[in-house]
Amino acid sequence: MKKIVIWLLTTILILTSCTPSINNEDEVVQNEDETQQQQNSIVSSHQLSDENYRTILPYRPSASRGVTTNQLGNRVDIDELETGLRRLSKEYFDPEQYFFEEGQYLTSDMLYNWLDTYPTDEQLKTLEQRVEDDTDSFSEADLNARKQALNPPLDEDEATKEDYENNPKYVSHILEQNFLKRNEDDTVELVGASIGIALKSTFTYEVDGNTYHRDISQSEMLEKGKEIAQTVLERVRNIEELSDVPIMIALYREEDQNSPVPGNYVAKTGVEGGQASIGEWETVDEENVLFPSDEGEEKYYDTQQLVQNFGSRIEEYFPNYVGVIGKGFYKDEELQKLTLEIPLEFYGKGEVIGFTQYTYGLVEEMFQDYYDLEVRITSNEKMESFIYWGAGDNEGTVHIYDS
Structure with a gap:
């Protein structure tokens, strides 16, 4: 491993003075599913700054780990989608009161179904017939999963240039972040969640060996994004753990795939616990230049x-x-x-x-x-x-x- 020489002009920086000790860590009990036992976890009392969330240890990766990398083509968008959502979340979930954890309730399978394109009428008839005939392994559950798709109907095997232009893929990823609080009995419980919805600014597709780019204006993106956000909220409320907690939802506009700078969040809204409908949206004035x-x-x-x-x-x-x-x-x-x-x-x-x-x-x-x-x-x-x-x-x- 490479050694890091730290040079502050004529001042030597002693990093060990900033290192948290085990004495600064408190043991808490993190509630799992009813079928599982409670899990002992560690919450460090050391906070890097007032603007950073403390995390729960052992660190639990997102239930949808890997989806972001597979769905977003630009590395800088991947980073900004996550860090930007955490930054916006601070207005709703105070870092001094709450702890951060990666999303635990939107799974990879769930998101891949949501991010797919909805079947065309012809595809839907074929799928329904497969279920009715019961001649292969395609089941009613598989059909219902296909109907979860949030992007417009598109048969990529048969689609023409006009089909792609009229039915672009709008949403490319949905990111969940969770926020927890510590109780007096040293347990931690989920008290809120943030959902970031990544939307395309350019839809790239290929027809007959030729590559085309269909620009998506911000107004069109916002209109579709808000519709998608309402559907996502309704589905999230059907997840028991997320049914009654406050949720912040933010819409992220991606940059072009080869852009050296990331896109940015353009709108956000807060939904109180138990509510399943979105009220007013607030414009987010951020940009990377x-x-x-x-x-x-x-x-x-x-x-x-x-x-x-x-x-x-x-x-x-x-x-x-x-x-x-x-x-x-x-x-x-x-x-x-x-x-x-x-x-x-x-x-x-x-x-x-x-x-x-x-x-x-x-x-x-x-x-x-x-x-x-x-x-x-x-x-x-x-x-x-x-x-x-x-x-x-x-x-x-x-x-x-x-x-």
């Missing part, structure tokens, strides 16, 4: 210029520099975090250290402190060092990796 880009120049010109000037200063002293890639996360059009990736070709550790020192000086000189800033210095797709400067901090933290 690439720098430099046409969008960056048009919407956030000052940040675009800052990133380009930063790159020009680096280029003055390092001839093997190839450019800075910036990714800005905005909320209500205010920059919350700026991530800069600098790919270079290094020929020695001394060069890495020298470059990192110079870059840190530029960061201190050029960037403001009202947003989080992260600089990732890489070579050959490997992280060489990174700089982190938190909003409001007086100094940054620098990590140099020892190969």
